Amino acid sequence: MISVSHISKSFGEKHVLRDVSVDIPEGETVAIIGRSGSGKSVLMKHLIGLMQPDAGTVTVDGIDINAITYAELRRVRRNFGVLFQGGALFDSMNSFENVAFPLRTFTDMSDADISKVVKDCLAMVELEDVGSKMPSELSGGMQKRVALARAVALQPRYIIYDEPTSGLDPETSNTIDELIRNLADRLNVTSIVVTHDMHSVLNIADRAAFIYEGRVHWTGTIEELHHSDDQILKAFVTANEYKIGPS
Amino acid sequence: MKISNEIKVGLTIIVATVIFILGIRYFEDLPLFDSTYDLVAEFENAGGLIGGNIVRVNGVSVGSVTSVYISESTGKVVVEFHVDPTIPVTEGTYATIGGFDALGVVRMDLTLGPASAERIPEGGLVDTRVTSDLMAEMTTRAPAMLTNVDSVLEELEGVMAQANAMVSTPESDIRQILSSARGSMRQIETLLADESNRIARILAHADSLTADLDAALGEDGEAVASLMDQMETTLATLNEDLERFQATNEQLDEILRKLNDGEGTLGLLLNDPSMYHRMDATLSDLNALITDFQRNPGRYLKEMNLVDLF
Amino acid sequence: MVPLTSHIVINPVAAFGRYSRLLFHAFGAVAEISSYRSNVWRQMVKVGVESLPIVILAATFSGAVSTVQTSYQLVSPLIPRSIVGAIITSSMILELGAVVTGFILAGRVGARIAAELGTMRVTEQIDALETMGLNSVGYLIVPRVIAGVVMFPILYIAACFFGIGGGMLIGELGGFVPFEEFVFGAREYFQPFDPIFGIIKSLVFGFLITSISCFKGYYTQGGAEGVGRATTQAAVASCVFLLLADLLLAVVLL
Numbered sequence: 141m142i143s144v145s146h147i148s149k150s151f152g153e154k155h156v157l158r159d160v161s162v163d164i165p166e167g168e169t170v171a172i173i174g175r176s177g178s179g180k181s182v183l184m185k186h187l188i189g190l191m192q193p194d195a196g197t198v199t200v201d202g203i204d205i206n207a208i209t210y211a212e213l214r215r216v217r218r219n220f221g222v223l224f225q226g227g228a229l230f231d232s233m234n235s236f237e238n239v240a241f242p243l244r245t246f247t248d249m250s251d252a253d254i255s256k257v258v259k260d261c262l263a264m265v266e267l268e269d270v271g272s273k274m275p276s277e278l279s280g281g282m283q284k285r286v287a288l289a290r291a292v293a294l295q296p297r298y299i300i301y302d303e304p305t306s307g308l309d310p311e312t313s314n315t316i317d318e319l320i321r322n323l324a325d326r327l328n329v330t331s332i333v334v335t336h337d338m339h340s341v342l343n344i345a346d347r348a349a350f351i352y353e354g355r356v357h358w359t360g361t362i363e364e365l366h367h368s369d370d371q372i373l374k375a376f377v378t379a380n381e382y383k384i385g386p387s
Numbered sequence: 388m389k390i391s392n393e394i395k396v397g398l399t400i401i402v403a404t405v406i407f408i409l410g411i412r413y414f415e416d417l418p419l420f421d422s423t424y425d426l427v428a429e430f431e432n433a434g435g436l437i438g439g440n441i442v443r444v445n446g447v448s449v450g451s452v453t454s455v456y457i458s459e460s461t462g463k464v465v466v467e468f469h470v471d472p473t474i475p476v477t478e479g480t481y482a483t484i485g486g487f488d489a490l491g492v493v494r495m496d497l498t499l500g501p502a503s504a505e506r507i508p509e510g511g512l513v514d515t516r517v518t519s520d521l522m523a524e525m526t527t528r529a530p531a532m533l534t535n536v537d538s539v540l541e542e543l544e545g546v547m548a549q550a551n552a553m554v555s556t557p558e559s560d561i562r563q564i565l566s567s568a569r570g571s572m573r574q575i576e577t578l579l580a581d582e583s584n585r586i587a588r589i590l591a592h593a594d595s596l597t598a599d600l601d602a603a604l605g606e607d608g609e610a611v612a613s614l615m616d617q618m619e620t621t622l623a624t625l626n627e628d629l630e631r632f633q634a635t636n637e638q639l640d641e642i643l644r645k646l647n648d649g650e651g652t653l654g655l656l657l658n659d660p661s662m663y664h665r666m667d668a669t670l671s672d673l674n675a676l677i678t679d680f681q682r683n684p685g686r687y688l689k690e691m692n693l694v695d696l697f
Numbered sequence: 698m699v700p701l702t703s704h705i706v707i708n709p710v711a712a713f714g715r716y717s718r719l720l721f722h723a724f725g726a727v728a729e730i731s732s733y734r735s736n737v738w739r740q741m742v743k744v745g746v747e748s749l750p751i752v753i754l755a756a757t758f759s760g761a762v763s764t765v766q767t768s769y770q771l772v773s774p775l776i777p778r779s780i781v782g783a784i785i786t787s788s789m790i791l792e793l794g795a796v797v798t799g800f801i802l803a804g805r806v807g808a809r810i811a812a813e814l815g816t817m818r819v820t821e822q823i824d825a826l827e828t829m830g831l832n833s834v835g836y837l838i839v840p841r842v843i844a845g846v847v848m849f850p851i852l853y854i855a856a857c858f859f860g861i862g863g864g865m866l867i868g869e870l871g872g873f874v875p876f877e878e879f880v881f882g883a884r885e886y887f888q889p890f891d892p893i894f895g896i897i898k899s900l901v902f903g904f905l906i907t908s909i910s911c912f913k914g915y916y917t918q919g920g921a922e923g924v925g926r927a928t929t930q931a932a933v934a935s936c937v938f939l940l941l942a943d944l945l946l947a948v949v950l951l
Contacts, residue, residue: 188828210832218830228825231816242829245732287825294829392738395746396848403851406858407892414786414887439888451884492885 141166142187142298142330147196149182156182157193158354164298169324169331171341174351175376183351184302184334188220189213200298218246221291221299221329225306227283229275229290235262236271239290246294261289265319281312288319292327299323301333305340317343338377350376416441416451423469425453426476428495428513433464434484435493442468442495449474452495468495477504481514716912719834723842723908726835736840744806744841744907745848751805752798752852753859759797760789760860761867768873779882781874785864786883790891794857796943799902802849803935807910810841811931814914815924823915838911842904849903850896857895894950901942906935 142164149157156179164170174180185191186198189205197204200216208216229238239258243249249257262268265285275283284304291299301320305313317340324331324344335341341348341362348365350358350373358373368374417423430436433455442450450470458465470476479500486493497513507513767781814837817823826833861883868874874882913931917923 185824190824190827214830214832217828220828222825222828224821224825226820228821230822230825231820245829245831300828392735392742396738396741399746399749400847400851403854407854407896410854410858411889411892414884415889416884437888439886441885448881448884494885 141201142332143199144183144186145197145199147183147186147193147198149179149186149191149193156354157186159196160351160354160356161196162349162356162359164330164332165347166330167328168346169320169333169344171333171335171345171348172351173335173338173341173348173376175336178351179354180334180336180351181302184300184332187300187332188217188222218294219297221294221296223284223288223291223299223301223304225303227275227280227287229283229287231275234272234274235267235278235286238275238286239293242290242294257293258289261293262286264292264323265289266315281308281316284308284316285319288316288323292323292329295327296329298330298332301331301335303335303337304333305335305337310339313337313340314343316340320344352376415439416448417469422472423450424472424474424476425467425469425510426507426513427510428466428468428482428515429458429461430464430466430482430484430515431517432484433466435486436464436466436484436495437493440486440494442470442497444470444474444497444499449497466495470497475499475502476507476513477501478507479504479514480507481516483516715916716909719838719912719915720908722834723838723911726832726839729832729835732831733836733840736836737843740840740844741848743809744802744844745851748802748805748848748852749855752801752856755797755801756789756794756856756858756860757863759793760785760863763788763793764864764868764873765871768868777878777882778874779878779885781868782864782879782882783886784882785879786861787886787888787891789857789860789864790895792943794860795853795895795898795902796939797860798849798852798856798899799906799939799943800936802845802852802902803906803910803939804932806845807906807931807935808928810907810910811914811917812924812928814838814911815917815927818915818917819920819924834915838908838915841911842907845903845907846900847903849906850899853895853899857892894946897950898943898946901946902939905938905942909935909938 144160144162144164147157147160148155160179160183162170162172162183172180172183182191186193187200189198192206198206200219203212203216205213205216229235230241233241236258239261240254243254243257247254258271259268262271265288267282267285267289270278270282270286275286278286299320304316304320308316320331320333321344323329331344333341333345342365345362347361348359349356352358352372358368358370360368365373365377436452436455438452438454440452441448442452450468453467453469455464455466457463466482474497476497477500481498481500483496483498484493485496764781764785767784768778771778771780814823817837823833823837826836865876865879868879869876910931913927913934917927919926
């Protein structure tokens with residue numbers, strides 16, 4: 141259970157988040173939606189302590205992550221897997237090493253066990269045979285899938301997806317959506333999807349929080365989203381529909 | 388075979404460390420691998436000696452100074468140094484500090500004791516002697532030298548004052564000489580102005596002559612050289628002749644001067660007017676006599692007959 | 698007036714503050730050696746072993762050139778030729794060895810570190826490390842600084858060795874100073890503290906170059922252009938602080 145309550149954040153004169161409160165219930169997939177620059181990525185970084193709020197608290201499993209030491213924060217972070225926008229694969233390592241990296245760093249597993257886990261994770265993202273390839277040799281979609289394999293290698297309880305489908309063609313986007321869906325179902329993880337792609341939100345999310353001009357403008361289930369008559373939300377959703385619609 | 392990072396790094400570090408240690412030993416003039424022969428010397432004055440300065444035996448560098456410090460117990464300067472272990476530093480060896488402190492080139496010289504004597508043991512004390520270095524020598528002698536310089540300067544000053552006085556006195560010879568010299572110069576100047584055309588011509592001739600000479604030199608250097616030799620001998624002879632001539636001239640001068648001054652017979656003769664007068668009178672008497680004789684020969688002929696008679 | 702003050706005073710002070718905090722953070726992470734051990738070896742190879750060829754090349758040539766030029770300038774019968782050996786050796790050990798190596802490393806290693814970390818920053822690899830629960834400062838910066846501090850003296854030794862060697866070689870082969878005279882002069886003026894001073898200097902330089910470059914790279918902002926800017930700044934700042942440290946050490950230690 142992640143609970144964000146009343147956080148504000150500003151960079152200089154610019155107020156990016158104003159009194160934002162969001163609850164992410166255990167086992168659910170929550171989409172944080174909003175236009176580019178609305179502050180949703182900043183909100184995401186607060187969830188794992190990459191940024192500290194100017195006011196308000198973020199609690200993960202009841203722990204205020206801004207009130208603990210760096211060492212404790214790092215322990216909390218191990219519950220998270222994060223899929224970054226560009227994949228953020230370590231470009232000095234090949235795909236296999238990337239996925240194995242958290243295992244080698246945080247577990248005492250033998251090389252054989254690590255190898256087995258890495259192969260399972262790569263199989264899950266349907267990329268069994270790219271282990272020896274460097275990230276630069278992979279396409280954007282493949283990089284994201286390897287990054288996803290890395291994010292789930294330690295079997296985290298929370299997975300954060302930062303713009304998982306941006307920059308990908310619709311077909312690859314669907315593949316990624318499907319993976320996210322499967323992971324949520326199979327591993328029973330809590331997922332937070334930060335996106336502006338409504339298509340993918342409607343595919344995978346249970347709930348959504350709409351960030352508008354630094355505030356949570358609307359929050360509710362996908363079912364409620366369909367029936368909402370909030371004008372701003374509707375404008376955002378339909379704009380998205382039109383954009384993706386023709387496919 | 389792929390060399391692991393650990394091996395690459397380890398190897399590099401080991402090689403570098405070895406080079407570092409051996410390099411320092413090399414420049415400290417220590418044997419690279421052998422142990423050294425360490426010795427100690429005590430001085431009253433280190434004279435600027437510092438660690439790293441070289442130690443020489445008969446002018447050959449055989450080691451270097453390790454450290455120099457002042458002993459807490461004796462207050463003396465303790466110099467620790469090391470030399471090539473093959474150098475027979477025997478009893479009777481003594482050390483001196485030499486070199487030139489002002490330039491920072493100080494060294495320690497060892498004068499070895501007799502080869503038959505026992506070697507000074509490792510870490511043993513070497514005798515020392517004091518030699519004054521060049522700078523110290525100069526420093527001690529400097530006052531005396533300065534006094535000399537001073538007196539010379541004083542004398543020079545006196546001379547200058549005299550010269551000054553001489554020049555400033557209007558009747559002095561120098562003044563006259565100078566003024567006549569000025570006159571001569573003026574004459575020469577006029578001459579030069581008058582003769583400038585001719586001088587130009589002469590110069591042109593000289594020019595062409597030089598050009599000819601140049602050509603001759605270019606064509607036949609040896610011939611010119613021999614010519615020059617001959618010319619030189621000729622000139623030398625000419626010089627001799629001139630000298631002789633000058634001497635003759637001087638003698639002549641002397642004679643003329645003496646004549647002038649009425650020295651010697653000829654001089655007296657030349658310079659005595661009374662004799663001239665006398666001669667003159669005699670001659671006029673003679674003249675009168677002859678005239679009288681012509682007028683009245685009988686008077687004299689009578690006398691002549693008379694004379695004949697006798 | 699205010700923007701000028703902020704540009705000249707506040708910004709550098711703020712940057713120094715962030716630099717200090719980063720270093721403080723890094724020192725706190727030194728103990729977590731298990732997380733970065735293999736990284737240290739890799740960085741030592743990259744910073745040290747792979748820089749050897751260029752350092753050797755530059756040092757050999759600067760030693761050789763100094764010898765030729767010094768011999769050219771010292772054409773007085775009052776000055777023995779062995780002085781050339783003394784000048785080359787002591788200037789190599791005291792100054793050139795460390796500074797030539799420093800400049801090369803500022804360009805080669807400093808720029809590479811800043812570019813690496815900058816790229817990792819803008820592609821969120823540093824965030825990825827952090828979210829895995831890793832101390833990114835410990836993992837990325839500590840090994841690089843350790844590698845700099847350990848390997849720089851090694852490179853300095855190589856620079857001195859090849860610089861003096863290059864000087865001796867050109868002196869002998871070019872007929873400027875015979876080998877024996879060169880060594881004689883070098884020994885006459887050799888101070889055992891000089892190489893120690895050089896080592897101290899290279900330790901400081903190694904620390905400065907790597908830590909400044911890490912700082913510039915770690916706090917890169919603004920995509921590919923930001924990486925380029927960080928790279929340039931890292932090389933320039935490393936050189937500037939290297940020279941400042943050079944002067945400071947000379948004043949304090951000599």
